[in-house]
Amino acid sequence: MGREGEKEGLLAVLLGDLYSNNLAPLTITSPLSLLPVAGRPLLDITLDSLRLAGVTEVLLYLSSHPGMVKSWLASSRWSSQPSPLTITIIVNEECMSVGDACRDLDEKGVVRGDFLLVGAGLIAGGGLCLDLALERHKQRVSKDKHAVMTALYTLALPGEQSRESGQEVVLATDKHTGQVLFYQRSGNTAYNFPIELFQHDQVELSFDLGDPFIAVCHPTVLALFSDNFDLQTLDALTSEILESDLVDSTVYMERLEGRAVGRVISPHSLLEVEQRLLERWFHPQVVDRAGSQITMGRHSVYKGRDSSLAGGVLLKEGVLVSSGSKVGSKAILERSTVGAGAVLGQGCLVKDSIVMEGAVIGNGVHLDQVIVGRGAVVKEGSRLNSRCLVGEGVILEASVIVPELTRISAAQEDDWGEDGGDDKLGEKAFLYTEEDEDEEEEEEEEIKKDWWGSAYEEAEDGSSEGMSEGSSEGDDEEEDEEEREEEGGEHDDVKNFRREVIESIERGGDTDNLVLEINGSKHAWNITLSEVNQCVIYAVLTNGVDTSQPPAALLTAATANIKKFLGLLRKYCSGANKQGYYLAGLETLVARDSAWLEVLHKVLHFLYDKDVLEDAVIVDWMEGEGEDKDVKDKMRNKCKAFIQWLEEADSESEED
Secondary structure, eight states, rough: OTTTTTOSSOOEEEOOSSSSSSTTTTHHHHHHHGGGGGGHHHHHHHHHHHHTTTEEEEEEOOOSSSSHHHHHHHHHHHGGOOOSEEEEEEOOOOOOHHHHHHHHHHHHHHEEEOOEOOOOOOOOOOOOOHHHHHHHHHHHHHHHEEEEEEEEEEEEOOOTTTSSTTTOOOEEEEETTTTEEEESSSOOOOOOOOOGGGGSSOOOOOOHHHHHHHEEOOOOHHHHHHOTOOOOOOOHHHHHHOOOTOOOOEEEEEEOOOSSSEOOHHHHHHHHHHHHHHHTTTTTSOOOTTSEEEEEEEEGGGEEOOOOEEETTOOOOSSOOTTTTTOOOTOOSSSSSTTTTEEEOOEEEEEEOEEEEEEEEOOOOEEEEEEEEEOEEEETTTOOOSSEEEEETOETTTTOOEEEEEEEESOOOSSOOOOOOEEEEETTTTEOOOOOOOSSSHHHHHHHHHHOOOOOOTTTTTBBBSSTTOOOOOOHHHOOOHHHHHHHHHOOHHHHHHHHHHHHHHOOOOHHHHHHHEEEEEHHHOOOOOHHHHHHHHHHTTTOOOSSSSSSHHHHHHHHHHTTTTHHHHHHSHHHHHHHHHHHHHHHHHOOOOOGGGGGHHHHHHHTTTTSSSSSHHHHHHHHHOOSSSHHHHHHHHHHHHHHHHHHHHHHHHOO
């Protein structure tokens, strides 16, 4: 392919398939590459992501429906002259895994220099900066002749919706070189690290990683797959390199700057990626791009110019109503996408769902965490529970009730000529199941959960991986549920942001790093400065604190936290408005747990002494109205003597 000796340009080997059935039956009738994501084929977004990252040449490896992908490429802008990228297609319909693809590429000998190995489903904006990672990879190779790969990761804290359960990675690396010493992908809460780790001067442990499946590779990586025919995944190859004495190679890791990177590998991740596109995470890749005929309104609501909305339609937030689609009267849409030419009947409720192009949803149908494929019909009276996937062309009759975690295809998967029995829901509606159905009931339930996907929030034993909000010992599930109820109608973004702030505080670190983490989370969740300060004061005061202890012990713990994180508190307290946000956070703290009322006046006094709060701000805030009048009155009564002291001190200062 004329790459030998090339010094300019960057080659990416892009795998066109996931080699899994998580998105079936959507991927049975058409390839993953052409799956519509917010109105665009997924491959179009992936190629744009690579172009923005500096890739100049793509070797696209196809196994599923290659003819359809070739046809789309031929009519797309990627075939224009001059093309934004040089794209070469390799087809192998017998390929069943990443390992098979790499062995085939090694046999063909088409890759002769360093390259990017990129998994299917990548979505990234202009923030996917590869220059630094590539430069460090070159430096490592020049020093370590055995270096064959540098895996690239992004920051993804537990609880972040883009962090897929089952995809969590735990790494131990040499802090100075970045060499990977230990690698495991699992949901374990405990890990057995080999004693050899302690031969290194400094070892860095990482658990807050997102894996976009991007690796800078030497062609030796392909040869290693050829030498080990039983290796089917990049994970397996990494483990083989680390654990086998017969493989004389080393791997490294690098953190990518920014967090605007996602990957579609399941229905859950498809829903999350669509929402982040609507929220403009992947800028300059936006829904209302030039030529899209889509306009953006408030609260991330997008409308196609020739879409039709009947009277009484409510578009709450994070909604795309594509061109040519029709929405019936009094329908409610929230965090959902309606594809081109789709029709929603009267009184429909669509939340956290995707209705693809040409689909028809009957009057009064409720969809919550449901994906409806192209041209599917869900008739009036149908009932779908959450986390269901309706394949392309399915016709769901009016009387059908679909259980949670169900997949429906338009055709039967086997060709035995039987009527389908219990699997048949209609003339064009059949339960989609995997081939092997001999598992026990518990295992079947786990398989169901696996194909849908979920955010990685809790460990396998049911306990939260990070401490629950306001808890130092880890509350049980019942207490967590009570806390969620107390939070009432608070927006999910604020909850997720507070969780990330709490986790940052628990890990500790210097002030500058904490500020970087918190500001990164602020932009990720689109949080206001008021919400930032309220969550920061909440996280600092509750860090490792048990409110059931006597007031004196509670005060000691709270003041110790203030001293420990004083630098952080001062970073966000410049100006009366910001200090007022801290005080609003204290009001929320008292409203949630009355134990804080007993020590509030002394906490305020301590914050005043440490120059976090000014006397005038405290006095003015106490005189103002609060969200909960009863709580504010209790706070005034408790702090009456302290407020009087502040006013007298201020008066004496003015006289002097």
